[in-house]
Every structure is written in C-alpha cells, then in structure tokens.
Amino acid sequence: xxxxxxxxxxxxxxxxxxxxxxxxxxxxxxxxxxxxxxxxxxxxxxxxxxxxxxxxxxxxxxxxxxxxxxxxxxxxxxxxxxxxxxxxxxxxxxxxxxxxxxxxxxxxxxxxxxxxxxxxxxxxxxxxxxxxxxxxxxxxxxxxxxxxxxxxxxxxxxxxxxxxxxxxxxxxxxxxxxxxxxxxxxxxxxxxxxxxxxxxxxxxxxxxxxxxxxxxxxxxxxxxxxxxxxxxxxxxxxxxxxxxxxxxxxxxxxxxxxxxxxxxxxxxxxxxxxxxxxxxxxxxxxxxxxxxxxxxxxxxxxxxxxxxxxxxxxxxxxxxxxxxxxxxxxxxxxxxxxxxxxxxxxxxxxxxxxxxxxxxxxxxxxxxxxxxxxxxxxxxxxxxxxxxxxxxxxxxxxxxxxxxxxxxxxxxxxxxxxxxxxxxxxxxxxxxxxxxxxxxxxxxxxxxxxxxxxxxxxxxxxxxxxxxxxxxxxxxxxxxxxxxxxxxxxxxxxxxxxxxxxxxxxxxxxxxxxxxxxxxxxxxxxxxxxxxxxxxxxxxxxxxxxxxxxxxxxxxxxxxxxxxxxxxxxxxxxxxx
DNA sequence: GCCGTTTTCGGCCCGACTGTTTTCAGTCG
Numbered sequence: 091x092x093x094x095x096x097x098x099x100x101x102x103x104x105x106x107x108x109x110x111x112x113x114x115x116x117x118x119x120x121x122x123x124x125x126x127x128x129x130x131x132x133x134x135x136x137x138x139x140x141x142x143x144x145x146x147x148x149x150x151x152x153x154x155x156x157x158x159x160x161x162x163x164x165x166x167x168x169x170x171x172x173x174x175x176x177x178x179x180x181x182x183x184x185x186x187x188x189x190x191x192x193x194x195x196x197x198x199x200x201x202x203x204x205x206x207x208x209x210x211x212x213x214x215x216x217x218x219x220x221x222x223x224x225x226x227x228x229x230x231x232x233x234x235x236x237x238x239x240x241x242x243x244x245x246x247x248x249x250x251x252x253x254x255x256x257x258x259x260x261x262x263x264x265x266x267x268x269x270x271x272x273x274x275x276x277x278x279x280x281x282x283x284x285x286x287x288x289x290x291x292x293x294x295x296x297x298x299x300x301x302x303x304x305x306x307x308x309x310x311x312x313x314x315x316x317x318x319x320x321x322x323x324x325x326x327x328x329x330x331x332x333x334x335x336x337x338x339x340x341x342x343x344x345x346x347x348x349x350x351x352x353x354x355x356x357x358x359x360x361x362x363x364x365x366x367x368x369x370x371x372x373x374x375x376x377x378x379x380x381x382x383x384x385x386x387x388x389x390x391x392x393x394x395x396x397x398x399x400x401x402x403x404x405x406x407x408x409x410x411x412x413x414x415x416x417x418x419x420x421x422x423x424x425x426x427x428x429x430x431x432x433x434x435x436x437x438x439x440x441x442x443x444x445x446x447x448x449x450x451x452x453x454x455x456x457x458x459x460x461x462x463x464x465x466x467x468x469x470x471x472x473x474x475x476x477x478x479x480x481x482x483x484x485x486x487x488x489x490x491x492x493x494x495x496x497x498x499x500x501x502x503x504x505x506x507x508x509x510x511x512x513x514x515x516x517x518x519x520x521x522x523x524x525x526x527x528x529x530x531x532x533x534x535x536x537x538x539x540x541x542x543x544x545x546x547x548x549x550x551x552x553x554x555x556x557x558x559x560x561x562x563x564x565x566x567x568x569x570x571x572x573x574x575x576x577x578x579x580x581x582x583x584x585x586x587x588x589x590x591x592x593x594x595x596x597x598x599x600x601x602x603x604x605x606x607x608x609x610x611x612x613x614x615x616x617x618x619x620x621x622x623x624x625x626x627x628x629x630x631x632x633x634x635x636x637x638x639x640x641x642x643x644x645x646x647x648x649x650x651x652x653x654x655x656x657x658x659x660x661x662x663x664x665x666x667x
Numbered sequence: 668g669c670c671g672t673t674t675t676c677g678g679c680c681c682g683a684c685t686g687t688t689t690t691c692a693g694t695c696g
Binding site: 114115116117118119121122123148149151152153154188189190191192193223224225226228232420450464465466467468525526527528529545563 | 668669670677678680681682683684685686687688692693694695696
C-alpha cells in the first residue's frame with residue numbers, strides 16, 4: 091500500500107498538472123487542500139484509508155476519496171496518468187525553478203516547445219525568452235541563475251537524507267557474513283550540514299567473499315586513482331543512484347580500523363593542517379591515534395578546515411592553548427522549546443506533542459505556535475492565544491513535564507513584533523522570527539532584526555538568517571551586528587535543528603560564543619516525529635564547540651524560569667559557567 | 668472539488684513582491 095507521503099505527492103502532482111491545463115483554480119486548490127489535510131491528519135490516516143473512512147477527514151470529499159482509494163487499490167490513478175500525458179516531460183523539474191509556476195511553464199511549452207530544464211537553459215542562452223509575453227531580460231537572467239543553483243544543489247543532500255541512506259546501507263551490510271565491523275565516516279560523521287559524498291569504513295574477514303556478496307546488493311567499481319601498493323583496490327564506489335557518491339574503505343585487518351576512520355573522517359584541510367606523517371599513525375581508538383601524532387584529541391564534528399583558523403583566533407584572543415572540544419549531547423536536553431501544534435500549522439495536537447516530549451525525557455516544554463500575522467500558517471489571534479493558555483493550564487495538571495506557553499512571533503517589516511508589548515506579557519517565552527519580506531537590503535534587514543531583538547519581551551531569535559539549505563539563500567543581514575545586539579539584550583540565538591535550516595550556521599557559533607551569547611537548539615517541529623530533529627542541531631552545536639551550559643535547553647526548569655524572569659525584570663544575565 | 672447550509676449554490680486566505688506593463692498577472696510564503 092502506498093504510504094501517506096506518496097498519497098500527498100499524488101494529490102499535489104495532480105493539482106500542479108491541473109493548474110497547467112488551466113483547470114478552475116478552486117478545483118486545483120481542492121486537491122492542494124486535500125493533500126494538506128492528509129499531511130496534517132497524523133499517522134492513523136493509513137488506518138482510515140484501510141477502513142474506507144476517509145469521509146471523516148475534512149477536505150477529502152467524494153472526488154478525492156475515489157482518487158485515493160483507486161490509487162491505494164491499484165497502485166495507479168487514471169486521472170494522474172491522463173494529466174501526465176498533457177504536461178511536458180520535465181514538468182516537475184521545471185516547477186523547481188523559483189519564479190516559474192505552471193502558467194509560465196505553459197507559455198514556455200506552447201510557444202517554444204520547452205519541456206525540460208536542459209531545453210530551458212539552452213533557450214535562455216540563445217536569448218529566446220525575451221520575446222514571450224510576460225517575460226523579459228530580467229526574468230531570463232533570473233531563470234539562468236536558478237538553473238545554476240539547481241545544478242549545484244543537485245550535487246548535495248541534506249544531513250537527514252544522508253542519515254536515511256546510511257541507515258539503509260548499514261542495515262544491509264552489517265548482516266553480511268564477512269563483515270566484521272562497519273561504521274559511517276566522512277562528512278556525515280562530521281555532521282556537515284550538506285553532504286556531497288558518503289563514506290564508510292569496513293573490516294571484512296574475506297574480501298573476495300565480501301565483494302561477491304556485495305555484488306548481489308549493489309553495483310560498484312573499484313577506485314584506484316591516487317592509491318598505490320597495498321591500498322590499491324581497497325576503496326570502492328557504490329553506484330546505485332544515491333544522488334551522491336558512496337565510498338567504502340575496505341580493510342582486511344581489523345586493527346587498522348580506527349586509523350582508517352581517522353583518515354576518512356577528515357576533512358582534508360584539517361588532516362593536512364595537522365602536518366603528520368600518516369605512516370606513523372597507530373592506535374586502538376581515536377584518542378590513542380591523536381596521542382600517536384602528539385596532538386590533543388579533537389571530536390569528529392570539529393575536524394574542519396576552520397579549526398586552525400579559529401584556533402589561531404582563540405589563541406590570540408584569549409591566550410588559551412587549544413580549542414576545547416564540545417561536550418554537548420542530546421542527553422543534556424531538559425527543555426523542548428519552539429515546536430508547533432495544530433493550533434497553527436503542525437500535524438499533531440498539543441497533547442500529542444507533549445506526550446512525545448515526555449516520553450523522550452524532556453522535563454519542560456514551551457509550545458511556540460505561529461503568531462497572528464502568519465496567516466499562511468494559521469497563526470494565533472489574541473483570542474486563540476488565550477484559549478491555548480486555558481488548555482495549557484489544564485494539561486499542566488495532567489502532565490509530569492512542565493508546560494510553558496511560548497510564541498513564534500513574526501518580526502514585521504519595521505522590526506516590531508506582531509502583538510502589543512502588553513499582550514506579549516501573556517507568554518512565558520517569546521521567539522522572534524522573520525517569515526516575510528526576505529528581500530530587504532542588508533542595512534534595512536539588520537535594523538529590522540535588531541529592533542526585534544531589542545524588544546524587552548524577546549527571548550530568542552529564531553532561525554536567524556532564514557536560509558533553507560539547498561533551496562533558499564539567507565537574507566542579506568549583518569549577523570555580527572545582530573549577534574552583538576543579542577548579547578547585549580540577553581536574547582538567546584537559535585540553532586534551528588530542522589535539517590532544511592541548521593541556522594545559525596555553525597561557523598558563526600564561535601563568534602557568538604566569543605560575545606557571551608547563549609543558544610537554543612530547537613527542532614521547530616511541525617509533527618511529533620520531528621522532535622527528533624534535535625539530534626542534527628546537537629551535531630551543529632558540537633561543530634561550534636558548544637558547552638552544554640551555553641544551551642538554554644539544558645537548563646533545569648528552575649534555572650530556565652529564573653533566566654526568563656531575570657530578563658523580564660531587566661536583569662543582566664550573561665553566560666552561565 | 669469541498670464545504671456549509673438560508674438543501675442548491677456561492678465562496679473558497681491573502682497580501683506583498685517582481686517584472687512586466689502603464690494597471691496587472693504570476694508567484695510565493
């Protein structure tokens with residue numbers, strides 16, 4: 091049976107294709123709304139489908155039900171198949187170009203016969219778009235730029251996607267008989283925010299047997315370039331359409347496992363910065379390996395090219411000998427901050443989110459739904475904020491974990507938040523985030539955000555640069571000035587742990603720490619499942635060398651309440667150490 | 668196509684931005 095995600099994709103694809111064909115826009119939106127109803131319906135939607143009870147779901151009427159049931163029963167949809175025939179073959183990839191919607195794609199298809207990304211690029215370079223109605227030179231240039239971006243983005247995957255692929259590979263290979271040991275190495279082990287290659291280290295008892303077993307699962311080729319003698323033929327490249335290369339280092343002796351892990355975790359710049367003779371590296375674990383090269387142990391996440399650069403700065407500034415390792419782990423987390431519920435645009439109810447939070451081991455939680463000006467996300471009017479407050483009161487009596495009421499308040503164009511200061515008093519915790527007007531000039535955007543940071547009720551600056559990895563650039567903003575403002579106004583900085591964001595960028599964490607800022611690592615969860623995103627934020631925090639005392643989620647609930655209380659009283663509260 | 672209901676059909680989120688065109692269509696969040 092197709093899963094929930096496939097059904098959502100089906101309905102959204104149908105909507106896009108109908109729009110291309112010029113169907114009534116309200117009919118198109120009915121399919122879009124249907125997809126969003128399914129998305130918000132929680133995991134039991136698959137049960138509802140099995141029990142043929144889709145009519146209980148708001149937004150799924152007779153028409154959509156028959157499409158979904160047909161798809162579930164036959165694995166196909168006639169409507170979908172029919173529509174597919176009338177759109178260009180590369181319709182979906184064309185839709186990925188920012189600025190192109192179905193209307194413009196239709197013009198391109200009808201007038202110039204453009205049916206995929208390659209043809210579009212060619213037509214732009216031939217300067218053929220300017221002649222079309224609604225298109226001009228600026229559009230043509232913008233499209234070319236977007237195509238360039240799409241090509242670059244295509245070489246990377248997000249950290250969570252990398253995790254999915256790795257898990258699958260580990261699952262398949264750890265069951266093979268000759269495999270003695272296998273581990274993830276490389277960029278993923280370093281917790282890099284976008285991944286261009288996956289690496290594994292394997293120790294096997296019998297390489298020939300292993301390769302013949304491997305052939306049954308993956309197709310692969312041996313990598314022999316830049317290798318010599320004994321190493322030759324020990325690296326193989328799996329080519330099974332994983333979007334990024336997957337490289338295995340295969341060892342026939344288990345005792346070199348850690349050395350190979352060390353050498354493949356990298357990065358290349360970090361390793362060469364150590365200035366070591368790799369033949370002298372020995373050790374049963376990585377601590378011993380660092381001992382053998384006479385260099386203090388560095389955690390995998392911090393082994394980046396920036397390491398020496400930052401170390402030099404730290405050495406120079408603070409007279410410290412070496413950069414300290416991060417000690418942060420998910421085990422330190424007590425507070426779940428910044429998550430959403432179906433009060434605004436998330437899938438799960440407040441109760442469901444809290445149940446998961448409690449089960450995960452959190453001691454307190456601050457729900458932060460969208461605020462009133464976020465109409466696209468069903469943001470909370472003042473009235474609904476108070477309704478939620480009532481529910482929280484009741485739930486606090488039921489739950490062991492303490493529940494606070496927060497809000498993710500939109501930063502308006504002029505830098506004010508979208509509730510009055512008088513009303514903001516209602517919240518225990520205020521996250522201020524930019525969700526609109528991303529295209530301001532740097533100076534204006536910087537002023538806007540600093541004004542929000544200076545609001546006496548702001549506790550946290552949410553996803554500070556607004557970037558969406560492999561999709562949307564950060565807005566233009568002077569982060570150094572913003573960080574200064576956060577430091578002097580006791581506003582913590584978010585490390586948004588959603589794998590699409592991972593924002594604040596870890597490279598800026600060092601700078602912010604130097605200013606004495608505190609941080610908050612948050613899943614920005616829009617479903618109970620997404621609470622687990624915290625693990626990606628922890629990797630990013632570790633890359634930034636964070637100590638757990640610098641992360642407000644790791645405070646005890648008393649310390650957290652005091653921290654918030656002190657801010658309200660206007661007391662200065664810097665880094666706790 | 669879905670919903671709500673004055674049960675037979677009208678309204679569907681909406682405002683801002685961009686690049687066009689010269690008052691607006693298309694896209695986006």
